[in-house]
Amino acid sequence: MSEKKEYKVIGTRPIRHDGVDKVTGRAIYGADFQITGLLHGRVLRSPHAHARIVSIDTSRAEAHPGVKGVVTAEDLPAAEDKMADLGEGAVSLKYLCDNILASDKALYKGHAIAAVAATSPHIAEEACELIDVEYEVLPPVLEVRQAMESDAPILHENLRTSSLGETGDKPSNIASHFQHKKGDIDKGFDEADVIIEREFVTGTVHQGYIEPHNATALYNPDGQLTVWCSTQGAFTVREQLAEILQYPISKIKVVPLEIGGGFGGKINVYVKPVAALLAKKTGKPVKVLMNRADVFEGTGPTPASYITIKMGATNDGKITAAQTSLVFEAGAYPGSPVGAGAMCVFAPYNIENVVIDGYDVVVNKPKTAPYRAPGATNAAFGTETVVDELAEKLNIDPLEIRLMNGAKEGDRRADGPVYPRIGFIETLEAAKEHPHYASPNGKKYHGRGIASGFWFNIGLESSVTINVNPDGTVNLVEGSTDIGGTRASIAMQAAEVLGIPAESVNPTVVDTNSIGYTAVTGGSRTTYATGYAAYEAAQDVVQQMKARAAKLWDVDEDNVQFADGEFSSINGKEEQISFRDLSARLGETGGPVIGRATMNPAGAGGAFATHVVDVEVDVDTGKVEILRYTATQDAGKAIHPSYVEGQIQGGVVQGIGWALNEEYIYNDEGEMTNASFLDYRMPTCLDLPMIDAVIVEVPNPGHPYGVRGVGEVPIVPPPAAIANAIYDAVGIRMTELPMSPDRLLKAMGKI
Amino acid sequence: MEKFSYVNATSLKQVTSLLSDSGWGEIMMIAGGTDLLAELKEYIETPKTLINLKTLPGMDSISADASGLKIGALTTVAEIAMHPTIQHHYTVLAQAAASVATPQIRNVGTLGGNLCQRPRCWYYRDETVSCLKKGGDLCYAVEGLSKYHAIFGGDPVYIVHPSDIAPALIALNASIKIVGPEGEKTIKVEEFFTLPAANPFRENVLEPNEIVVEVHVPKPNPNTKSLYLKAREKGAPDFALASVAGVFEVMGRTCQAASIVLGGVAPAPWRSTDAETALTGKMINDSVSAKAGEEAVKNAQPLNDNEYKVTLTQNLISRAAMMAVSK
Numbered sequence A: 001m002s003e004k005k006e007y008k009v010i011g012t013r014p015i016r017h018d019g020v021d022k023v024t025g026r027a028i029y030g031a032d033f034q035i036t037g038l039l040h041g042r043v044l045r046s047p048h049a050h051a052r053i054v055s056i057d058t059s060r061a062e063a064h065p066g067v068k069g070v071v072t073a074e075d076l077p078a079a080e081d082k083m084a085d086l087g088e089g090a091v092s093l094k095y096l097c098d099n100i101l102a103s104d105k106a107l108y109k110g111h112a113i114a115a116v117a118a119t120s121p122h123i124a125e126e127a128c129e130l131i132d133v134e135y136e137v138l139p140p141v142l143e144v145r146q147a148m149e150s151d152a153p154i155l156h157e158n159l160r161t162s163s164l165g166e167t168g169d170k171p172s173n174i175a176s177h178f179q180h181k182k183g184d185i186d187k188g189f190d191e192a193d194v195i196i197e198r199e200f201v202t203g204t205v206h207q208g209y210i211e212p213h214n215a216t217a218l219y220n221p222d223g224q225l226t227v228w229c230s231t232q233g234a235f236t237v238r239e240q241l242a243e244i245l246q247y248p249i250s251k252i253k254v255v256p257l258e259i260g261g262g263f264g265g266k267i268n269v270y271v272k273p274v275a276a277l278l279a280k281k282t283g284k285p286v287k288v289l290m291n292r293a294d295v296f297e298g299t300g301p302t303p304a305s306y307i308t309i310k311m312g313a314t315n316d317g318k319i320t321a322a323q324t325s326l327v328f329e330a331g332a333y334p335g336s337p338v339g340a341g342a343m344c345v346f347a348p349y350n351i352e353n354v355v356i357d358g359y360d361v362v363v364n365k366p367k368t369a370p371y372r373a374p375g376a377t378n379a380a381f382g383t384e385t386v387v388d389e390l391a392e393k394l395n396i397d398p399l400e401i402r403l404m405n406g407a408k409e410g411d412r413r414a415d416g417p418v419y420p421r422i423g424f425i426e427t428l429e430a431a432k433e434h435p436h437y438a439s440p441n442g443k444k445y446h447g448r449g450i451a452s453g454f455w456f457n458i459g460l461e462s463s464v465t466i467n468v469n470p471d472g473t474v475n476l477v478e479g480s481t482d483i484g485g486t487r488a489s490i491a492m493q494a495a496e497v498l499g500i501p502a503e504s505v506n507p508t509v510v511d512t513n514s515i516g517y518t519a520v521t522g523g524s525r526t527t528y529a530t531g532y533a534a535y536e537a538a539q540d541v542v543q544q545m546k547a548r549a550a551k552l553w554d555v556d557e558d559n560v561q562f563a564d565g566e567f568s569s570i571n572g573k574e575e576q577i578s579f580r581d582l583s584a585r586l587g588e589t590g591g592p593v594i595g596r597a598t599m600n601p602a603g604a605g606g607a608f609a610t611h612v613v614d615v616e617v618d619v620d621t622g623k624v625e626i627l628r629y630t631a632t633q634d635a636g637k638a639i640h641p642s643y644v645e646g647q648i649q650g651g652v653v654q655g656i657g658w659a660l661n662e663e664y665i666y667n668d669e670g671e672m673t674n675a676s677f678l679d680y681r682m683p684t685c686l687d688l689p690m691i692d693a694v695i696v697e698v699p700n701p702g703h704p705y706g707v708r709g710v711g712e713v714p715i716v717p718p719p720a721a722i723a724n725a726i727y728d729a730v731g732i733r734m735t736e737l738p739m740s741p742d743r744l745l746k747a748m749g750k751i
Numbered sequence B: 001m002e003k004f005s006y007v008n009a010t011s012l013k014q015v016t017s018l019l020s021d022s023g024w025g026e027i028m029m030i031a032g033g034t035d036l037l038a039e040l041k042e043y044i045e046t047p048k049t050l051i052n053l054k055t056l057p058g059m060d061s062i063s064a065d066a067s068g069l070k071i072g073a074l075t076t077v078a079e080i081a082m083h084p085t086i087q088h089h090y091t092v093l094a095q096a097a098a099s100v101a102t103p104q105i106r107n108v109g110t111l112g113g114n115l116c117q118r119p120r121c122w123y124y125r126d127e128t129v130s131c132l133k134k135g136g137d138l139c140y141a142v143e144g145l146s147k148y149h150a151i152f153g154g155d156p157v158y159i160v161h162p163s164d165i166a167p168a169l170i171a172l173n174a175s176i177k178i179v180g181p182e183g184e185k186t187i188k189v190e191e192f193f194t195l196p197a198a199n200p201f202r203e204n205v206l207e208p209n210e211i212v213v214e215v216h217v218p219k220p221n222p223n224t225k226s227l228y229l230k231a232r233e234k235g236a237p238d239f240a241l242a243s244v245a246g247v248f249e250v251m252g253r254t255c256q257a258a259s260i261v262l263g264g265v266a267p268a269p270w271r272s273t274d275a276e277t278a279l280t281g282k283m284i285n286d287s288v289s290a291k292a293g294e295e296a297v298k299n300a301q302p303l304n305d306n307e308y309k310v311t312l313t314q315n316l317i318s319r320a321a322m323m324a325v326s327k
């Protein structure tokens, strides 16, 4: 495609458009938002992991001075048996609503039960203590294998397992079971000379975004609801509010404020409908902010999982069969990312015979939410460890075995899709050629590990309009939350088309009334899909401007061409005018020019990554130090290489935290005991070396510049790469995350 | 957080007399607030009055002379960590202070607050739990989750003392000056901390109307090598899983005297006389240092989840001993 093209803007590193506001503290986040008459809301949360709500008495709270309104699930429209459509298939409206404010049962500690609006946050907090809730405490179930047992406490009396098209006949915590099959699994294992089968357990981890959830809501007397909030997608908030509140979409406006991180965790709504209910009840604007414990206990982490992987290979290294069972906790309501995990689990390899079983299991923990390549990291921890073990048994270099079996264009993934041009092999080659891989690795207790990862990326809807200013700059209007520098990467794609500098494009992310529908910033889609829309909108600008030049010169429109920011006439007249000069003459040639495009592109193009890590294991303390880290990744085309590198580094860091330290620690009562950033240990710069991000560019045929999503796949390989490095260092296979000092000391037989 | 009134301290006399109006918890002192504020927010403490100590004059400096150090209780942890004399001659103290929390917290948190900070046990920090330490009947760590709890001296309360500075001060044989309504007294830091068997509700001997004013550290002998080793799960901020404050008098590879105090493993800083005895008078080599580690943990009593701390402590002591005699 566009491989050999010379670009002026694409591939450069301009300063991001939102940078100055952020470093000077001027950017407005949800907690900063102010409006006259503002009330403050606070949510009362369940102290129990599993309990029947016998009664809620809010009278004492309502009588408390300064309290303006109290809401419970009774204030939500009746949800029984209805289905809600959020664009991703139908979900039970009852589950959706119950997760906002529990109606009949509290299903996890931290489950929202009621909420208060008051004149100050302190009064709201005090008043929460005055709400009398009578609970009938039930035994909780916290782990998938226990939840699947026949005598396990049941979360939802009405939940029946849907398994391969059949529906079970008794209550169960297994919400669903599905299967992908390819080839003949028995034949595949028969052909294998070596078979490895292992079990893996991963912990519940949180995205750990710095900014807690927040929302301010206001109902105008005419029924117009406005919500200002931090979200990964204003339109998905609008949809969820419309379903949960059973309120017309046309009466809801969602205004996205700056976002302090999301990583998937800010797609589902939590306090937004609560703020809206309180605003309705009080007639005043109401702001609800979470604190850190609320975030850990009352929002969606990504699931713990129990995974078995069985793989077989011939003596010369060909992987002949792969089988897995992926059991993911959904949290309190069905809907874990096990489906995505199943798409990714063996995706890097072309294997003829595959069986993948996925189970979605409810447990008494918060309803899980996406987290960067949801499901893929759990799955890759298993697969990539087993591939490493196969390589070792067969005495083949771990990069070589991946090169031998790596998926290429035309190969079919077990869940169906056939790969277009992909760049997995190129990431392996880049890793192999990197000086890191050739550097010595022989010191005692030092080890090197390799792992690869896949994420499919998504397209979905995006809208962009571009308004041309008389000075030759343009205002680009879009609806994609900018989390990782996408205002820049989207603006740059328009700038390239228009032949103007990136700085001449002013991108703005606007509310749901001011732009066409745009799906969430998620699935690594924004630079791809909204960038694609910006490219098309800019093309639209060019078309319209050509017509203006034609008018100016009195030539046929077909006789105007545009290149390098200059319009010129071909055929006859020797006319030329720059984009900038023509911009100043729009008035006289017919009025303003607005380019527009809406997209739902299908060719997102999957992303692959290969990571190399060196660790040192302190055998006295069980502590693992990351000495060196190299991450190669196919970005298709890096629009702004710094932000691609930033995404890679950020993903690796989160993967390292997941690998070594992070986990929800639950006691027997189902309470998270470490709901703070002190006790929930995320890595800091002290725990990390410089992470060398190596961008490989195999253009995606589904995008005009070849872009592939880059944000998610870098979190996929780290836990497996580190586990493989630990094995190389001390000869111990770690199969449980996190690989914290106590676990490592135990595994090394030192306890 | 409950409402409270706020009083700026003007003199020690005023502070102790204000404090004498109540028992524990009604009127409390606040210094940097890095520990106390979190307790207020979580409703672990609900004082009616806070006395701001930061307005007390002359309590925030370090003076060093031939006899030793005097450090005011309001000195920040950062100042201790970065003080050149402390870094050179009282290395264990500087290293311990530097290992505390994060730069921001070290810049605000004070010496007095660090020594008087409350436990980090997750049951203690949970407002809904009334455990033994808070006047309830049970130490939940015994049957519950005990990954970060004590392996020594626990009965009946299995917290670990969270301070990194305390073990260093004890290893250096420091004293602490306390002022109460009846005047001042100076005791050994080692005697300042108490085990739960003596008082399950508090971690030290301070009365509700007493204030820590100053710490004195005698100057170590010239042939002293001191160091602080702290094992933690991540770089920072993280409390010690186990730590060793070691002060060694060494001649070549011979250890003439050793003072070894452990952090993160007991409800008070834990002097390991077993390790000290195993090292004193010995040429330090692999087997002697290994033996010292073994001796130190022979009486350890781990709970369900913290057996790893025994290994950790043993290995840290051996490592500290080897480091004491290395260049």
Ligand SMILES: Cc1cc2nc3c(=O)[nH]c(=O)nc-3n(C[C@H](O)[C@H](O)[C@H](O)COP(=O)(O)OP(=O)(O)OC[C@H]3O[C@@H](n4cnc5c(N)ncnc54)[C@H](O)[C@@H]3O)c2cc1C
Pocket: A678, B028, B029, B030, B031, B032, B033, B034, B035, B036, B037, B053, B073, B074, B077, B099, B100, B101, B102, B105, B108, B109, B110, B111, B112, B113, B114, B115, B116, B117, B118, B162, B163, B164, B165, B210, B211, B212, B213, B237, B238, B239, B240
């Ligand atoms: C995230 C985090 C990580 C941390 N990590 C570590 C660590 O790794 N190692 C470590 O040692 N500590 C650690 N700490 C604790 C920190 O060192 C202490 O919070 C700090 O030193 C306390 O000092 P302060 O002045 O802020 O005390 P304050 O919070 O003001 O007071 C703490 C307590 O001491 C009492 N008090 C204060 N001064 C006096 C005095 N002069 N006389 C009598 N009583 C007094 C107060 O009444 C209060 O009960 C950490 C804290 C946090 C929040």
Ligand code: SF4
Pocket: B119, B121, B122, B123, B124, B131, B132, B133, B134, B138, B139, B140, B141, B142, B149, B156, B157, B158, B159
């Ligand atoms: S260790 Fe102490 S603070 Fe923790 S539960 Fe036991 S008694 Fe309470």
